[in-house]
Amino acid sequence: MEYLLKASVVICIFYLFYRIFLQRETFFQANRIYLLIGLMASVFFPLIVIPIYIEITPSVADTTIPFIVNNESQHAVYDNSFDWIQFLYIIYSAGLAIFLGKLLIELTSLKLLFSKHSYYKDKPYLLIETENNIPPFSFFNWIVYNPKTFTDEELKHILNHEKAHAKEFHSIDIILTQLACILLWFNPLIWLYKKEIQQNLEFIADKEAQNISNCERSYQHVLLKSSVKNHKILITNNFYNSQIKKRI
Numbered sequence: 001m002e003y004l005l006k007a008s009v010v011i012c013i014f015y016l017f018y019r020i021f022l023q024r025e026t027f028f029q030a031n032r033i034y035l036l037i038g039l040m041a042s043v044f045f046p047l048i049v050i051p052i053y054i055e056i057t058p059s060v061a062d063t064t065i066p067f068i069v070n071n072e073s074q075h076a077v078y079d080n081s082f083d084w085i086q087f088l089y090i091i092y093s094a095g096l097a098i099f100l101g102k103l104l105i106e107l108t109s110l111k112l113l114f115s116k117h118s119y120y121k122d123k124p125y126l127l128i129e130t131e132n133n134i135p136p137f138s139f140f141n142w143i144v145y146n147p148k149t150f151t152d153e154e155l156k157h158i159l160n161h162e163k164a165h166a167k168e169f170h171s172i173d174i175i176l177t178q179l180a181c182i183l184l185w186f187n188p189l190i191w192l193y194k195k196e197i198q199q200n201l202e203f204i205a206d207k208e209a210q211n212i213s214n215c216e217r218s219y220q221h222v223l224l225k226s227s228v229k230n231h232k233i234l235i236t237n238n239f240y241n242s243q244i245k246k247r248i
Contacts, residue, residue: 001088006046008187011180014038015193023196028203035197036173039180092186099182106235110139117144125166127159137236138162140171157213157222158239164208165237170201178235199246201237206247223247 015038022031119128119142128144136145136158143162147155165171177194184190206223213219 001085003046004092004184004186007042008184008189010045011038011042011184011187011193012189014041015189015196018196026203028200028207031200032173032197032204035193035200036176038193039176039197042180042184095185096182099185103178103182103235110235113144114142125163136162136239138165138171139236140169141166153218154222157209157219160209160212161205161239162237164205165201167208168201168204170205170237171235173197173201174235174237202247205237 014035018031018034018038022034025031113130113132114128117128117130119126121127124141126142128142129147130144131146131148134144134146136143138144143159143166145155145158145162150158174197177197181190181194206219210216210219
């Protein structure tokens with residue numbers, strides 16, 4: 001329990017510092033490093049034990065023999081108070097199991113999606129065209145999209161965006177963030193921290209895709225179109241997400 005409290009304090013400090021000083025900055029790569037350092041610090045910093053040495057002054061032992069009264073008629077008193085610590089451990093373990101199970105389900109569904117569809121190579125990327133009504137997303141070097149819902153120009157922008165995610169290994173950030181959320185699921189700030197990480201990754205991919213695009217307005221139109229909500233897999237980098245106004 002002490003470890004979880006310390007980890008929560010560390011993530012709180014990094015989150016508040018980011019919100020106050022770094023959120024509006026456009027140094028997206030530097031922000032990415034900072035946010036990842038915050039995750040690592042919240043996991044490993046509480047494990048550091050700082051030894052404290054206290055000088056003990058020797059005292060003279062009391063040689064007086066205590067007088068012990070054996071009262072057999074005195075009944076033992078049983079502590080029937082509720083064990084809150086054990087109760088909190090049970091609640092935490094239940095939440096841990098639920099969120100871990102949810103992650104495993106998402107990984108399984110992702111594996112099934114990859115196995116049911118054929119792909120073609122666009123080295124080093126593996127592209128999957130699907131007819132499912134899902135937003136475009138990437139997972140490491142896998143890129144999944146529905147070509148029937150976009151024009152050729154829109155599809156070009158989206159692929160450039162997802163290739164930027166793959167090239168920068170943003171899936172590592174997403175997985176680490178998801179694991180941190182599972183570990184500290186009870187802390188609301190870790191979910192806000194996750195949102196900031198995902199948003200910053202979108203800024204990075206947008207910037208990369210914008211540098212390739214010949215028309216800023218065309219790319220912005222794709223972002224506006226992506227404001228329509230669809231089902232998303234949380235452990236992937238989705239082109240469709242919130243904060244469209246900020247991205248534009």
